[in-house]
Amino acid sequence: MSLSLRSLASNPSVPLDQGLIERALSYSPSAPPSTVVAPVGGTTARLLAGPPGQSGAESLESHLGRLGHLQLDGGIISAAIRDSGLTGRGGGSFPAARKLHTAATTGGRALIVVNASESEPASRKDGTLCRLRPHLVLDGAAAAAAAAGADQAVVHLHRGAKAARQALERALAERVNASLPDPTWYLSEGPNRYVAGEASAVVSFLEGGDAKPRFNRQPAARLGVHGRPTAVNNAETVAHLALLARFGARWWRGAGTEDSPGSRLVTVTDGVSEVVLEVVGPATIGVILGAAGVGAPPAAVLIGGYAGTWVDGDLSWTTRFDQEALRATGASIGCGLLGVLPHGRCGLQESARLVRYLAQESAGQCGPCVLGLAELAQTMTDLARGHARRSDLRTMRRRAAAIVGRGACRHPDGVVALGLSALDAFDDDVARHLAGRPCRGVGDQPLFPLPLTEPGWR
Amino acid sequence: MRIAIDPTRCHGHGICALFFSERIDLDEWGFAIVDDQPFAATEFGQRARRAAAACPRGALFVEEGL
Numbered sequence: 001m002s003l004s005l006r007s008l009a010s011n012p013s014v015p016l017d018q019g020l021i022e023r024a025l026s027y028s029p030s031a032p033p034s035t036v037v038a039p040v041g042g043t044t045a046r047l048l049a050g051p052p053g054q055s056g057a058e059s060l061e062s063h064l065g066r067l068g069h070l071q072l073d074g075g076i077i078s079a080a081i082r083d084s085g086l087t088g089r090g091g092g093s094f095p096a097a098r099k100l101h102t103a104a105t106t107g108g109r110a111l112i113v114v115n116a117s118e119s120e121p122a123s124r125k126d127g128t129l130c131r132l133r134p135h136l137v138l139d140g141a142a143a144a145a146a147a148a149g150a151d152q153a154v155v156h157l158h159r160g161a162k163a164a165r166q167a168l169e170r171a172l173a174e175r176v177n178a179s180l181p182d183p184t185w186y187l188s189e190g191p192n193r194y195v196a197g198e199a200s201a202v203v204s205f206l207e208g209g210d211a212k213p214r215f216n217r218q219p220a221a222r223l224g225v226h227g228r229p230t231a232v233n234n235a236e237t238v239a240h241l242a243l244l245a246r247f248g249a250r251w252w253r254g255a256g257t258e259d260s261p262g263s264r265l266v267t268v269t270d271g272v273s274e275v276v277l278e279v280v281g282p283a284t285i286g287v288i289l290g291a292a293g294v295g296a297p298p299a300a301v302l303i304g305g306y307a308g309t310w311v312d313g314d315l316s317w318t319t320r321f322d323q324e325a326l327r328a329t330g331a332s333i334g335c336g337l338l339g340v341l342p343h344g345r346c347g348l349q350e351s352a353r354l355v356r357y358l359a360q361e362s363a364g365q366c367g368p369c370v371l372g373l374a375e376l377a378q379t380m381t382d383l384a385r386g387h388a389r390r391s392d393l394r395t396m397r398r399r400a401a402a403i404v405g406r407g408a409c410r411h412p413d414g415v416v417a418l419g420l421s422a423l424d425a426f427d428d429d430v431a432r433h434l435a436g437r438p439c440r441g442v443g444d445q446p447l448f449p450l451p452l453t454e455p456g457w458r
Numbered sequence: 459m460r461i462a463i464d465p466t467r468c469h470g471h472g473i474c475a476l477f478f479s480e481r482i483d484l485d486e487w488g489f490a491i492v493d494d495q496p497f498a499a500t501e502f503g504q505r506a507r508r509a510a511a512a513c514p515r516g517a518l519f520v521e522e523g524l
Contacts, residue, residue, distance in 0.1 A: 215464040217519075365466040367489035402485055408466045 035273070036128060039263075040291045041281030046255055046263045047239050048278045053132060057167040060174040063135040070139050070245055072181055074146040078104070081147060081241065083249035085261045089125075090115060090234030091305060091335045092199075093323070096241070102221035103148040103229040110150035111228050112183065113206065114141050116168075116235040117158045117190060119197030120305045121449045123337050124274045125265035126235040130157070130164035133239065134171035138182070140238035143245040145183040148231050153183040155235075156202050158192040159454075165189070191454050194306075194361035198409050199232040201363075210457035212363040213409035234335075236265050255280045260322040266336040268292035271447040279321060286317035289338065300341040300425050304334025306354050306448070307414025310347060310425035330421060339448055346439035348429050350447045351422035352377070352384035357450040358415045363457075369412040372403035376419050383430070386438030393423065393430070459499040459522050461506045463492040467517035474518055478502070478509035492518070 036053035039045040050058050050066055058066075082097040103110045114137060118126040129137055141153040157165055165187070172185055188206060190196050196211035199220060205211035206225045216223070224230025240262060244252045255263040256279075263280045266288055275292040285301060297317040300310050309331040311319070319325050323333055341347055359373035379396045382388040400416040407413070423430055429439065461481055470488035480502060481493045497506075499522065510518040 215466050367468060367470055367487055368465070368485060371487045371489075399486075402491070406465055406485075406489075406491065408464070 035275045036132070037275055037277050037291055039278045039280045040266075040288050041279050041283035042255065044280065045278050046243060046280060047129065047133065047136060047236070047265060048276075050133065053128075055132075057132060057134055057170065060135055060171065060178060063133075063139075067243075067246060070143065070242065072142060072146040072245075074104075074149060077143050077241075077245045078147045080244050080249050080252075084244050084252045085249075086237065086240055086244065086252070087260075088234055089236035089240070089264065089336070090199075093333070096233065096237055099219075099221045099231050099233070100144060100147045102219065103150070103231040106222045106229040108228050109152075110145075110148040111225055111230045112141055112144045112148060112150045112153040113202060113225070113230055113232040114153065114155045114235055114238050115197065115199065115202055115232050116161075116164065117156055117197035117202065118161070118235070118335075119158065119192075119194045120335050120337055121194075121451050122267065122269040122274060122339060123305065123335050124267045124276050125336055127161055127164045128276045129235055129239050129265070130155075130161070131167045134167045135175075136239040136242045137168070137235050138171055138175060138185075139242035139245075140240065142180075142182050143241040144231060144233060144238060146245075147241075148229070150231075151183050152186065154186040154188055154206060156188045156190060156206070158197065159189045160192050161189075191457055192451070193454055193457070194358065195363050195409065195411050196457070198411070200409065202232055203230060205458070210363075212365060212457055213411070215408040236336075257282050257320075257322045259324040260333070264321075264333070264336055266321070266338060268294070268338045268340065269448065270294070270340045270342065271449070283321055284317065285319050285321050285338065288321055289317070289340065292338075294340055298340045299343045299345065300347050302337070302339030302341065302418075302448075303331040305337045305414070306339075307358055307411065307418050308332070308334050308337065308339075309417055309421040310341075310351070311421075312425050313341070330424075341447065344442065345447055346384070346429060346442040347422060347426040348380070348433055349384040349439065349442060351418065351426070352380040353446045353450060354448065355380045355415060355419055358411070358418070360453055362411060363409075366407040366412070368403045368406040372399060373412055373415055375399060376403075376415065380419055380422070383433050384438065386433050386436050388434060390434055393434075396423075459503055459506060459520065460494050460496045461492060461510065461518055461520050462494040463490055464517050464519070465489075467515045469515050469517075471514055473512045473514070474509040477512055478505040480505070482509060490517070 086096040087093040190205045190211045198213045200214040201211045220230045253261045268275045297313040301316040356377045359377040404413045475482045483491045506520045
């Protein structure tokens with residue numbers, strides 16, 4: 001496979017390194033599925049209840065036998081979603097009820113879009129749901145359609161998600177054979193790029209344009225695909241609707257915490273493999289990591305996604321996994337990713353790799369993002385290599401404040417947050433690196449997968 | 459009234475900052491930093507409309523009735 005350096009960087013001013021190229025070659029998008037383990041914080045799984053992961057996709061027969069049929073009463077479903085307090089599970093945490101209500105009450109033909117693109121390279125929760133519980137996702141989309149008064153629903157994936165696509169296609173065939181009162185289904189596949197999974201990028205793609213985030217003066221729920229009120233919801237959010245619509249808000253709120261109600265899917269990754277778990281009750285990050293096989297507090301935990309936040313390992317171990325507790329540490333649930341940095345790895349080096357990757361993944365539309373993230377990547381790289389000075393970090397902090405909020409999407413904000421959190425979480429390393437004594441022998445290959453950027457935006 | 463920017467359209471020409479310096483500044487790379495806080499149309503309305511009209515990229519827009 002011939003590989004030109006140019007193909008890796010849409011932004012040539014972002015520094016590249018051999019580690020990035022070598023790891024990208026070894027990363028396989030169709031890697032073996034992640035493991036699914038028992039629920040955390042409680043005894044009864046919800047989304048992941050049913051046949052074990054090894055059984056593959058749950059059939060329609062098993063699904064209906066276990067859960068019963070779904071009554072598609074738009075009014076009852078809307079009320080249940082409103083009373084539940086369900087917020088988006090894609091990272092945005094937007095109240096689902098408000099989004100669907102906006103789509104329902106704005107004039108025009110509403111459209112449901114299930115966002116199963118899961119652009120976070122290490123996140124596996126949405127792919128797992130599509131692969132193992134496709135009927136939860138599809139029931140949920142039908143429920144969303146009923147709530148929004150829509151008769152069409154699109155399930156949007158990234159190209160390369162073969163197992164998820166197959167499971168969904170088979171599930172759709174089962175439903176058609178069973179003549180379920182579903183909306184008209186559409187399956188779409190977009191480019192596998194980090195920002196292509198952003199809601200406005202999905203809308204743009206579905207209109208026939210590039211899968212790049214757009215600057216919108218109106219939310220998609222008001223003005224989306226071809227001007228139609230479009231509710232774009234994460235696949236897990238939609239799966240929750242399937243249960244919520246059947247068993248009601250009070251049952252649904254029986255899981256999770258008062259501040260962050262409902263169960264949540266989490267992906268724990270140590271860079272080698274991923275474990276998907278369902279957190280059904282109050283649980284510390286330590287308990288979640290323990291359930292995934294992490295025996296003791298790691299050096300640090302990356303919380304929320306690649307454009308998330310590092311938190312010190314000991315601190316995160318005892319921090320409860322809910323929005324309020326995480327906010328106190330400067331973190332956020334995001335897409336439910338928990339990335340484990342083992343002792344013996346350099347957090348500054350891994351952060352520099354992540355920032356370089358994320359800078360390259362910019363859609364390249366907004367000056368502050370393209371130029372700001374390139375500068376950030378350079379500074380983080382210099383710091384990782386022991387070439388940075390204290391004044392460089394002061395400049396970095398000043399620039400960070402100037403970049404945030406100035407892109408069409410939240411990508412630059414997230415990357416900036418990651419960089420700043422690295423300076424805080426790894427402050428001991430920062431001091432040594434600034435003194436020209438960077439960590440040595442701490443890993444030639446990136447810890448977390450950094451896939452090759454797919455060319456093109458269609 | 460307020461003025462706001464579509465960041466995907468801004469190419470850093472900088473004309474806007476000359477016409478409406480009370481609300482528009484340029485960052486170190488020349489891209490517009492727009493303060494979108496509301497103002498009275500009678501106070502800055504003319505400046506706002508002029509800045510928006512002068513942008514070669516049509517990146518700025520003025521919203522009235524706020």
